[in-house]
Amino acid sequence: DTGVSQDPRHKITKRGQNVTFRCDPISEHNRLYWYRQTLGQGPEFLTYFQNEAQLEKSRLLSDRFSAERPKGSFSTLEIQRTEQGDSAMYLCASSLGASVQETQYFGPGTRLLVL
Amino acid sequence: EDQVTQSPEALRLQEGESSSLNCSYTVSGLRGLFWYRQDPGKGPEFLFTLYSAGEEKEKERLKATLTKKESFLHITAPKPEDSATYLCAVLRMDSSYKLIFGSGTRLLVRP
Numbered sequence: 001d002t003g004v005s006q007d008p009r010h011k012i013t014k015r016g017q018n019v020t021f022r023c024d025p026i027s028e029h030n031r032l033y034w035y036r037q038t039l040g041q042g043p044e045f046l047t048y049f050q051n052e053a054q055l056e057k058s059r060l061l062s063d064r065f066s067a068e069r070p071k072g073s074f075s076t077l078e079i080q081r082t083e084q085g086d087s088a089m090y091l092c093a094s095s096l097g098a099s100v101q102e103t104q105y106f107g108p109g110t111r112l113l114v115l
Numbered sequence: 116e117d118q119v120t121q122s123p124e125a126l127r128l129q130e131g132e133s134s135s136l137n138c139s140y141t142v143s144g145l146r147g148l149f150w151y152r153q154d155p156g157k158g159p160e161f162l163f164t165l166y167s168a169g170e171e172k173e174k175e176r177l178k179a180t181l182t183k184k185e186s187f188l189h190i191t192a193p194k195p196e197d198s199a200t201y202l203c204a205v206l207r208m209d210s211s212y213k214l215i216f217g218s219g220t221r222l223l224v225r226p
Binding site for chain 1: 119149151156157158159160161164202204211212213214215216217218219
């Protein structure tokens with residue numbers, strides 16, 4: 001069963017360092033989403049791709065954050081000059097891209113700790 | 116402002132003790148309401164999608180219902196393995212594809 005995969009699963013970094021996360025969506029899924037989740041809260045939307053086009057970005061996605069999906073398959077989320085407030089679980093989801101009401105399937109997440 | 120509120124925040128049940136979780140929402144038009152289950156340290160796992168008031172869906176011990184203002188997740192005769200956080204999310208009736216999540220209900224089922 002090839003669900004959404006994310007790498008790494010855990011990342012510890014020092015404040016000021018850059019980090020990059022990777023997401024591989026379910027095969028043939030055209031839409032890919034990034035969310036952030038802090039302890040005790042539900043996931044918050046960050047950004048969304050339709051194939052390689054980034055179509056929606058949240059106000060949460062500051063200029064230190066950048067996401068790419070260069071070939072419409074895997075995606076990367078980079079955080080530059082990390083801050084302690086960036087510590088969270090970063091979740092990736094994908095959906096087929098066939099309807100506006102379709103289900104988003106989530107990966108296991110990347111847990112980031114900024115010291 | 117769009118808002119999704121889940122109650123209770125936490126719920127402790129004895130095995131076999133049925134109960135309901137609530138998700139109330141305020142959005143400018145509902146395209147769909149989604150229920151997910153999340154185990155500690157893992158990503159949300161999809162359970163149900165509901166699209167219109169009056170709709171019901173069932174899966175094993177879980178049953179989800181939808182009204183114009185809220186959704187309920189009924190758990191019948193729960194087992195310890197049902198212990199998890201249950202998340203509710205809505206999709207608005209506009210061009211956005213972002214899910215708006217509630218904070219979840221942490222369910223603990225004791226044997």
